[in-house]
Amino acid sequence: MIAMLVEDMVLDFGSEVVGPAAKMADAISLAQSATLDAAILDVNVSGSVIFPVAEILSKRGIPYIFATGYGSTGLPPRFQRHPTLPKPFTYQSLAEVLRDVLANQPCHTEAA
Numbered sequence: 001m002i003a004m005l006v007e008d009m010v011l012d013f014g015s016e017v018v019g020p021a022a023k024m025a026d027a028i029s030l031a032q033s034a035t036l037d038a039a040i041l042d043v044n045v046s047g048s049v050i051f052p053v054a055e056i057l058s059k060r061g062i063p064y065i066f067a068t069g070y071g072s073t074g075l076p077p078r079f080q081r082h083p084t085l086p087k088p089f090t091y092q093s094l095a096e097v098l099r100d101v102l103a104n105q106p107c108h109t110e111a112a
Contacts, residue, residue, distance in 0.1 A: 006040065006067075009094050015102075024048045031056040038101045040085070043068040043075070054079060063101045 003020040010017050018034050021027035024045050031039070031053045039057055041050045041064050050066075057064050065083045068074060072084040083097050 006094070009091055010098070013095060013098060022046060027053045028056065036062050038062065038098070039064040041066055043070070051076065051079065054082070065097050065101055
C-alpha cells in the first residue's frame with residue numbers, strides 16, 4: 001500500500017516509476033540493469049537491508065534516497081552522506097528530496 005502511494009506521488013511529479021521491488025533479488029536486478037535517473041530505497045526490504053542495492057547504484061553513478069524511520073544516523077557510515085527521507089514522510093518532503101537528487105540529472109524538469 002505504501003509503495004503504491006509513493007508510486008502515485010512520483011508519477012504526480014512527472015517522473016516514471018521503475019519497480020517497485022518487493023524482493024531483494026528483484027531490487028538487485030533493477031539496480032544492475034534498469035535505466036534509472038534516481039532511486040528511492042526503503043532500508044528494509046522484506047527483512048533484508050537494502051545496502052547491496054545501494055552499492056550497485058553507487059558503482060553505476062545513480063543517485064538514491066534512503067527511506068527510513070531511523071534517520072541518517074541509523075545508516076552505516078558509508079551511506080550517511082546520501083539523502084535520507086525520514087518515514088513517515090509527506091508529499092512535500094518527498095518532492096523536496098527528489099528535486100535535490102534530480103537537479104543534476106539529465107532528466108531534470110521543474111515538474112517536482
